[in-house]
Amino acid sequence: MADIATRVYNHKWKIDPIVRSMLDTDFYKLLMCQSVFRNKPDTQVRFSLINRSTDIRLADLIDEGELREQLDHIRTLRLTRGESTWLRGNTFYGKRQMFRPDFMAWLEDLQLPPYFLEKREGQYMLTFEGAWPEVMMWEIPALAVLMELRSRAVLADMGKFELQVLYARAMTKLWEKVERLRRLDRLRLADFGTRRRHSFLWQDWCVQAMIEGLGRKFVGTSNCLIAMRRDIEAIGTNAHELPMVYAALADSDEGLRRSPYKVLADWHEEHDGNLRIILPDTYGTKGFLEGAPDWLAGWTGIRIDSGDPAEGAETAIAWWKARGEDPHEKMIIFSDGLDEDKIIELQTRFGDRAKVSFGWGTLLTNDFRGLVPGDALSPFSLVCKAVSANGRPTVKLSDNPNKAMGPADAVARYKRVFGVGEQVAREVIV
Amino acid sequence: MADIATRVYNHKWKIDPIVRSMLDTDFYKLLMCQSVFRNKPDTQVRFSLINRSTDIRLADLIDEGELREQLDHIRTLRLTRGESTWLRGNTFYGKRQMFRPDFMAWLEDLQLPPYFLEKREGQYMLTFEGAWPEVMMWEIPALAVLMELRSRAVLADMGKFELQVLYARAMTKLWEKVERLRRLDRLRLADFGTRRRHSFLWQDWCVQAMIEGLGRKFVGTSNCLIAMRRDIEAIGTNAHELPMVYAALADSDEGLRRSPYKVLADWHEEHDGNLRIILPDTYGTKGFLEGAPDWLAGWTGIRIDSGDPAEGAETAIAWWKARGEDPHEKMIIFSDGLDEDKIIELQTRFGDRAKVSFGWGTLLTNDFRGLVPGDALSPFSLVCKAVSANGRPTVKLSDNPNKAMGPADAVARYKRVFGVGEQVAREVIV
Numbered sequence: 001m002a003d004i005a006t007r008v009y010n011h012k013w014k015i016d017p018i019v020r021s022m023l024d025t026d027f028y029k030l031l032m033c034q035s036v037f038r039n040k041p042d043t044q045v046r047f048s049l050i051n052r053s054t055d056i057r058l059a060d061l062i063d064e065g066e067l068r069e070q071l072d073h074i075r076t077l078r079l080t081r082g083e084s085t086w087l088r089g090n091t092f093y094g095k096r097q098m099f100r101p102d103f104m105a106w107l108e109d110l111q112l113p114p115y116f117l118e119k120r121e122g123q124y125m126l127t128f129e130g131a132w133p134e135v136m137m138w139e140i141p142a143l144a145v146l147m148e149l150r151s152r153a154v155l156a157d158m159g160k161f162e163l164q165v166l167y168a169r170a171m172t173k174l175w176e177k178v179e180r181l182r183r184l185d186r187l188r189l190a191d192f193g194t195r196r197r198h199s200f201l202w203q204d205w206c207v208q209a210m211i212e213g214l215g216r217k218f219v220g221t222s223n224c225l226i227a228m229r230r231d232i233e234a235i236g237t238n239a240h241e242l243p244m245v246y247a248a249l250a251d252s253d254e255g256l257r258r259s260p261y262k263v264l265a266d267w268h269e270e271h272d273g274n275l276r277i278i279l280p281d282t283y284g285t286k287g288f289l290e291g292a293p294d295w296l297a298g299w300t301g302i303r304i305d306s307g308d309p310a311e312g313a314e315t316a317i318a319w320w321k322a323r324g325e326d327p328h329e330k331m332i333i334f335s336d337g338l339d340e341d342k343i344i345e346l347q348t349r350f351g352d353r354a355k356v357s358f359g360w361g362t363l364l365t366n367d368f369r370g371l372v373p374g375d376a377l378s379p380f381s382l383v384c385k386a387v388s389a390n391g392r393p394t395v396k397l398s399d400n401p402n403k404a405m406g407p408a409d410a411v412a413r414y415k416r417v418f419g420v421g422e423q424v425a426r427e428v429i430v
Numbered sequence: 431m432a433d434i435a436t437r438v439y440n441h442k443w444k445i446d447p448i449v450r451s452m453l454d455t456d457f458y459k460l461l462m463c464q465s466v467f468r469n470k471p472d473t474q475v476r477f478s479l480i481n482r483s484t485d486i487r488l489a490d491l492i493d494e495g496e497l498r499e500q501l502d503h504i505r506t507l508r509l510t511r512g513e514s515t516w517l518r519g520n521t522f523y524g525k526r527q528m529f530r531p532d533f534m535a536w537l538e539d540l541q542l543p544p545y546f547l548e549k550r551e552g553q554y555m556l557t558f559e560g561a562w563p564e565v566m567m568w569e570i571p572a573l574a575v576l577m578e579l580r581s582r583a584v585l586a587d588m589g590k591f592e593l594q595v596l597y598a599r600a601m602t603k604l605w606e607k608v609e610r611l612r613r614l615d616r617l618r619l620a621d622f623g624t625r626r627r628h629s630f631l632w633q634d635w636c637v638q639a640m641i642e643g644l645g646r647k648f649v650g651t652s653n654c655l656i657a658m659r660r661d662i663e664a665i666g667t668n669a670h671e672l673p674m675v676y677a678a679l680a681d682s683d684e685g686l687r688r689s690p691y692k693v694l695a696d697w698h699e700e701h702d703g704n705l706r707i708i709l710p711d712t713y714g715t716k717g718f719l720e721g722a723p724d725w726l727a728g729w730t731g732i733r734i735d736s737g738d739p740a741e742g743a744e745t746a747i748a749w750w751k752a753r754g755e756d757p758h759e760k761m762i763i764f765s766d767g768l769d770e771d772k773i774i775e776l777q778t779r780f781g782d783r784a785k786v787s788f789g790w791g792t793l794l795t796n797d798f799r800g801l802v803p804g805d806a807l808s809p810f811s812l813v814c815k816a817v818s819a820n821g822r823p824t825v826k827l828s829d830n831p832n833k834a835m836g837p838a839d840a841v842a843r844y845k846r847v848f849g850v851g852e853q854v855a856r857e858v859i860v
Contacts, residue, residue: 159642160642161605161638161639161642161643162605162642162643164601164639165601165602165605165639167598168597168598168599168601168602168605169598169602171594171595171598172595172598172599172602175591175592175595175598208591209591209594209595212589212590212591212592213591213592
């Protein structure tokens with residue numbers, strides 16, 4: 001029997017929206033947004049889309065009208081009453097009322113600010129400008145829209161059964177990863193794949209497959225909407241945008257040098273436990289840890305998001321030991337370019353030496369490599385970053401020069417201030 | 431949105447029926463039934479289930495109560511008005527009114543006769559007795575019920591996503607076959623997989639995948655219900671039960687020797703064109719062709735259903751040439767134990783020498799080999815055969831002694847009468 005209501009309901013959509021909820025974003029965006037809302041609400045920022053995979057000519061693949069429709073639709077979204085209730089009433093990391101009433105009141109009224117879109121050399125130049133707490137909320141939905149429109153463009157000419165078989169193959173591929181991973185003792189793995197997902201429905205399927213296949217070894221998802229709907233933990237802490245903007249706002253070299261610690265001092269006041277996770281690589285992990293105040297060694301753990309992950313973990317373990325901390329009590333979260341081989345390798349190497357956890361992104365929610373001719377669905381490296389704050393350019397050095405960004409003279413200054421020398425370049429796949 | 435009506439409708443089912451229509455059977459059953467209804471309506475036959483794969487202990491796997499429910503449900507089925515309209519009004523092989531009004535009137539009233547079921551040594555002894563035209567209609571639904579109950583028994587303990595991935599893998603497997611097969615020039619392939627299918631839904635999926643993936647190279651299905659619903663050709667001609675019962679009814683060695691030709695003489699009167707397909711192997715292809723009357727060489731083609739298929743095709747081609755016929759004008763239908771490698775091999779070898787066609791059965795609709803632990807879903811060799819007619823045992827020799835059946839003394843007599851000597855045994859997989 002046809003479900004007439006569903007069909008008629010679907011008829012009403014002018015577009016088939018990719019992002020249908022303000023909660024279809026990463027949990028750490030909300031945590032950071034609250035921090036920014038409290039500490040730097042008036043900072044004017046610009047975020048820009050950057051496609052590191054220049055061979056993927058997004059403006060040739062994706063229709064500009066469709067892209068505008070999707071972005072316009074996102075600007076019509078508001079936090080619903082039920083979503084607000086979930087954010088206000090839920091327990092995150094064992095703590096209730098993580099979001100303060102003034103922030104929630106602001107978030108309930110939030111409309112995402114206007115966007116600026118033009119085509120250049122086969123790419124979309126997409127920027128967002130305005131107050132930091134508003135603009136920052138564009139990052140995840142903007143990436144999700146571009147990623148999914150690219151998927152749709154590739155899938156548009158495929159037949160019904162060809163499509164079904166494509167997804168059958170992708171499901172099989174994911175399940176084979178799950179079957180290998182579930183043999184790992186003490187595995188703790190979360191979905192971090194919202195921003196580079198193949199599509200919303202596919203991410204939702206992946207999460208459900210992990211729930212069934214990994215059981216308690218799957219600890220949650222960064223996606224708030226999926227966490228709410230599937231009744232699992234929302235996972236996340238903080239990201240590079242905080243130190244990048246704080247650094248850009250610094251008025252002196254000394255202020256610049258101290259800025260990454262200032263970020264974490266603000267964070268320290270607001271959060272404890274599992275939310276106290278250091279992200280040390282924005283301006284070089286080594287220098288960051290050497291110059292870190294002792295109270296940072298007391299934090300719960302560290303997230304390794306660039307460079308050689310094993311080397312990063314060894315550096316962290318040595319640092320904790322040097323500061324008189326027991327690494328066995330510390331959490332190491334790996335979140336850069338993971339696939340199951342790398343997860344198995346890292347869990348095997350560090351599982352006995354620290355509390356290890358994985359934030360699995362692109363190759364969880366967008367591994368369609370090898371499934372269509374010309375690999376037209378393979379993931380690519382799209383980011384949406386803060387590029388300026390109060391008119392000054394931002395800089396990221398990272399532990400991988402291929403992930404660095406910013407104007408050359410600013411990069412040179414940051415390298416000098418943070419004492420970053422030669423770095424080993426690593427291919428950025430995703 | 432939930433489709434409440436569908437859910438409530440499903441609640442009403444005490445069982446989830448495997449066979450939901452009198453048309454969920456092979457087309458050739460209806461053709462043969464009409465022939466029997468006309469020529470031998472009062473013959474009393476017994477059909478029995480025979481599991482050639484004795485290591486699959488069906489009575490341990492399948493609950494007797496569930497089996498009885500399914501068989502009882504089949505006895506409640508009647509041809510519906512729409513189904514009757516389709517049979518009466520449709521064009522089969524370009525011909526209208528293939529089914530005569532008296533046969534249709536009888537078929538509309540048909541209720542399948544009672545069944546007899548007991549367990550013995552881990553197997554179900556399932557038999558059907560009565561008038562031939564009624565009893566013969568049990569074969570396909572009985573096999574489909576046993577096959578699907580076995581699938582359900584194996585799947586019963588699997589999780590939702592484990593199941594989805596299982597089907598994803600099976601879909602991928604089938605699609606890879608389709609992708610190889612569609613490269614074959616002049617391929618003509620039909621689904622013959624009703625009797626050994628994994629399940630009804632799966633067969634229906636396979637057929638739809640073939641429609642999309644093979645286009646005009648997929649010529650139809652033996653399953654009447656699926657042919658009707660998917661608006662494709664119903665395919666089939668005749669089977670071993672006709673010569674087996676005719677032979678059992680013969681009163682002398684001479685009558686026995688002539689019986690396979692008598693079957694085809696009756697068929698010749700009723701049908702022309704693509705329905706005039708010789709099935710020569712019941713009592714040995716070689717002797718059958720040598721002793722065949724010349725009018726048989728004028729028939730449209732031959733179906734190769736046992737023995738080495740290439741050898742069978744060479745024998746047929748040589749026979750046509752010896753009888754002054756042009757093999758290029760003749761159809762060779764391969765229907766025994768096919769998989770895509772064998773199809774490609776046979777099409778390549780004979781595609782230029784005759785009109786080649788394939789009836790693809792078990793490994794189209796039930797290839798779950800290697801997809802679950804212990805290969806618990808691999809297909810097996812279950813048949814439901816006429817074992818006696820008017821109190822006399824039936825015999826099948828085939829071109830493969832592993833497919834032979836009947837009491838030893840009767841087999842010896844048949845071998846003598848039909849001049850069958852040593853035969854090469856070939857493994858019966860499916």
